[in-house]
Structure formats: structure tokens, C-alpha cells
Amino acid sequence: MTAAIPLSAPDVTEDEIAVVVAVLRTRQLSLGPELAAFESELAAYHGVEHAVAVSSGTAGLHLALQTLGIGAGDEVVVPSFTFVAVANTVLQVGATPVFAEIDPRTLNLDAAAVERAITPRTRALVVVHTFGVPARMDALLEVARRHDLRVIEDACEAIGAHFDGRRAGSFGDLAVLGFYPNKQMTTGEGGAVLGREAAYAARLRRLRNQGRDADADWLDHAEPGYNYRLSELACALGRAQLRRIDSMLALRREAAGRYDALLAAIPGLERPPRALPRSETSWFVYVVRLPEGVDRDGVRAALARQGIATGRYFAPIHQQPAWRGRGPAPHLPLTESIARRTLALPFFNRITSEEQQYVTEALRAALASAAR
Ligand SMILES: Cc1ncc(COP(=O)(O)O)c(C=O)c1O
Incomplete structure (x- = not known):
């Protein structure tokens, strides 16, 4: 029997469908005003300076790791009780994921376990807010500070969660959101990287767009990059969903x-x-x-x-x-x-x-x- 009650279901209104259709009529389907507006609205919602929209949460994790300079020879502490992309993307930048134990109540990385997993090669943590429950950012940031580690928050499951009155996604050096249809808000496929530093935002935008610098010619590539862009259709849907998050x-x-x-x-x-x-x-x-x-x-x-x-x-x-x-x-x-x-x-x-x-x-x- 096919399931009559699904595990998850996107919530897309007629108004949101109309917004996407309206974008189709503009004929600007990528790298346009919806992208710019979605990014600034996401940044404002999270109280951070920059948001860079990307094609998925996985793409966001990949770019965040690369932007923070994580690569060959580095170790990154991650949970094992999470979605596989968290560890795959660490491998994809040439680094080694080191799995640490979770807190049995929050199901998020346990700060003491993270500390035990640290070696002289550890460069970063990926802190996942599992199932939308915020991680203990105070304790985790303290461990990161003592060991000079970068922190990536994976807030793919946690848009709108708070810890100590601050939104998940506003604590790390960079943070990643995901908008797959099972998420609290969706763009079909999609994601974003949040951060405070302009240099990180510029690097993220360049890597997402085949290594092109802003305003560069379409065939000029400053470094090897990816196509991790998010379409105007997706951004318009994202803006409408964010308005009622x-x-x-x-x-x-x-x-x-x-x-x-x-x-x-x-x-x-x-x-x-x-x-x-x-x-x-x-x-x-x-x-x-x-x-x-x-x-x-x-x-x-x-x-x-x-x-x-x-x-x-x-x-x-x-x-x-x-x-x-x-x-x-x-x-x-x-x-x-x-x-x-x-x-x-x-x-x-x-x-x-x-x-x-x-x-x-x-x-x-x-x-x-x-x-x-
Ligand atoms: C914790 C976590 N990280 C990363 C991802 C990857 O996001 P996406 O499916 O958009 O690539 C997901 C969701 O699927 C997730 O739950």
C-alpha cells in the first residue's frame, strides 16, 4: 500500500505558485533580482551580514568548508548521528571527518566528546542542530576557541531555532541552511550559507558561480569553481516562504x-x-x-x-x-x-x-x- 499519510509534505500556497510563474514571465531565470532579495532577506532574518544562496544544503556545506580553507591533511569533527552530506563534504575537500559522540537529550554534538576527538590536525567542527533542536553553542564555541578551530553550523534542519535568544545559523564562522521539500521552508532544491565576513561572502559567490568574480566576464574564471547557483524561480519561492516562516x-x-x-x-x-x-x-x-x-x-x-x-x-x-x-x-x-x-x-x-x-x-x- 502506498502511504496515505506521508512522512513530510511541502506547504506551497497558490500565491507562491503565482510568484514563481511571474518570474517565468520576466525571462530572467538566474542571477537576477530575486536572488539578491532572497539573500538580503535571509541575512536580515538571521541577523548576519551576508547570505549566499546555493543549489542545496550539501553544496553549502561543501563551499563553507572550502571557503574556510579546510583541505588535505585537516581533520573536522562531526557527528555520525546526522545526514551523510555532513561527512561526505568533508571528504570532498580532501579532509578527514572525525566522528564524535552526541548528547543523548539534544542529539547534538557533546562538547566534552568533541574535545576528546581533537588532535593536532583538527581544524574545524561542523555543529548540526539536529531535528531543529539547537546545539549548546556556548560550550561548543568555547571548545573551538580554546583549540583555535573554525565552526560551521549546519542549520539545514533548524531555520528559526534559537539558543540564548539568537537564531541558529548566527553563531558559526559560517552556517548552512537547506530548503529541500521536507524542510520547514522549501525552494524545491536549495540552500544558503550565512556569515558575517564580506571576504567569505565574496569567495562563496565566486565558488558557486564557476569561480567567476562578481562583474567578471562570463568566460573569466579566477579559480576552479562549481555551478551551485540557485535559480530565480527557487529564490522567488524562497522569499515567499520566508515571509511566512x-x-x-x-x-x-x-x-x-x-x-x-x-x-x-x-x-x-x-x-x-x-x-x-x-x-x-x-x-x-x-x-x-x-x-x-x-x-x-x-x-x-x-x-x-x-x-x-x-x-x-x-x-x-x-x-x-x-x-x-x-x-x-x-x-x-x-x-x-x-x-x-x-x-x-x-x-x-x-x-x-x-x-x-x-x-x-x-x-x-x-x-x-x-x-x-
Ligand atoms: C543536517 C543536514 N545537513 C545537510 C543536508 C543536506 O541538504 P540538501 O539535501 O539540501 O543537500 C540535510 C538535508 O537533507 C540535513 O538534514
Whole structure:
């Protein structure tokens, strides 16, 4: 049966469709006014000087690492409990990702574990705000300062989250956003890099556009670059989505609150943290942890038979077939035990109470039969 309740769903209005169509009529489909406006609106929203829009979150991570001068011989501390692009892009600039353990509550890099992972070759951290829960930026920035490390925030899952009253994406040397359709706001495909330094912004723009300097001739390339541009259509959609991001985040917060109330009655089920000190979550996904020993694949299959899509969120990177055998296996018992039990439930702006009740009942039944 195909899933009747999807895991995620973009929220695109008729007005937003009209905005994209209007761009098509202008005939300027790349590197135009929508890009410039989207970038300045993203920067303003985050309280940073610069935003550089790119074709994906992955492209943003790649450019951020390269712009900070991370390369061959360098080590970069990253979580394993995250999306694979975080480690892939470190490899793609010729550096080595070093996996560090997470905090079991926030599921973000643990500052003490980061410190243990540091060697004389460590140059940077990629701090992911996992599932929209802000990382403990005070502790992580303190470790980075003491060891003279650059910090890239991966805020792909966390637009609008706050730590100590500041938005995720405003703490690092550079920060990356992602706008894939499962995200809180979307441009279809897309992403952005945020930062405070003009020199970084200029380098990011040059690398994104085949190594061309601003105002250079189309066939003059100052350095080898990429085509990581974001189209005018995507930027126009992004601007419209950003205008209502706070109301979209409020819908997601309400949906998370409803799941919380419904799922509280299921014994042994661990719900995501609702209130963390000094933090405000931007709800990306709603991920529960099943009781130890439950056959998660069996539960997923039972839910799928009821038309309910779920996700594993996350399968640790170091356990992926593509990553096994790359040096000694890291010791990440928390990452591994948490990742065995996680289950992402359907979660999107317009999910209804009835759909959430249906998911809850199906999960309750699946867990009851798994316990038999
Ligand atoms: C934490 C994290 N980093 C990076 C990415 C990559 O973003 P994209 O899919 O836009 O390349 C994603 C999302 O997919 C993500 O969740």
C-alpha cells in the first residue's frame, strides 16, 4: 500500500505558485533580482551580514568548508548521528571527518566528546542542530576557541531555532541552511550559507558561480569553481516562504504539541524534548524512541500497512556501507543505541489532529503486538 499519510509534505500556497510563474514571465531565470532579495532577506532574518544562496544544503556545506580553507591533511569533527552530506563534504575537500559522540537529550554534538576527538590536525567542527533542536553553542564555541578551530553550523534542519535568544545559523564562522521539500521552508532544491565576513561572502559567490568574480566576464574564471547557483524561480519561492516562516513554525510547534499529548499514554515510548534550557526548537521532524528491544522494522512495516510512512532518522554515518572500512571503527555507543530505536512519524505543517490520532493508534497497536 502506498502511504496515505506521508512522512513530510511541502506547504506551497497558490500565491507562491503565482510568484514563481511571474518570474517565468520576466525571462530572467538566474542571477537576477530575486536572488539578491532572497539573500538580503535571509541575512536580515538571521541577523548576519551576508547570505549566499546555493543549489542545496550539501553544496553549502561543501563551499563553507572550502571557503574556510579546510583541505588535505585537516581533520573536522562531526557527528555520525546526522545526514551523510555532513561527512561526505568533508571528504570532498580532501579532509578527514572525525566522528564524535552526541548528547543523548539534544542529539547534538557533546562538547566534552568533541574535545576528546581533537588532535593536532583538527581544524574545524561542523555543529548540526539536529531535528531543529539547537546545539549548546556556548560550550561548543568555547571548545573551538580554546583549540583555535573554525565552526560551521549546519542549520539545514533548524531555520528559526534559537539558543540564548539568537537564531541558529548566527553563531558559526559560517552556517548552512537547506530548503529541500521536507524542510520547514522549501525552494524545491536549495540552500544558503550565512556569515558575517564580506571576504567569505565574496569567495562563496565566486565558488558557486564557476569561480567567476562578481562583474567578471562570463568566460573569466579566477579559480576552479562549481555551478551551485540557485535559480530565480527557487529564490522567488524562497522569499515567499520566508515571509511566512514564523507562522509555518507555529503550525509545526502546535502539531508537535498534539503528538506529545497523544503519545504520552503509550508506555515506554520516549518523546522528543519539548522544553530545553535556553533553547527554542524549530520543529523539523517528530522523532520518538521505541523501547529497547522492540523490532523497529516490524513496527515500521505495521504502520506502512496502515498507510503511514515513517523514517529511521538517523542511520549513523559510520555504519553506512559507503563508510565502513574507512579506518578504525569509532567508539560511539550512544549514537548506535539511540539510532537503533529512533522512529520519525508523519510530520508537516498541515497534518491534522485526526491524522495524528490515527498514527498514534496504529503505533500503539504495533507496539502492543511487538511486545507479545
Ligand atoms: C543536517 C543536514 N545537513 C545537510 C543536508 C543536506 O541538504 P540538501 O539535501 O539540501 O543537500 C540535510 C538535508 O537533507 C540535513 O538534514
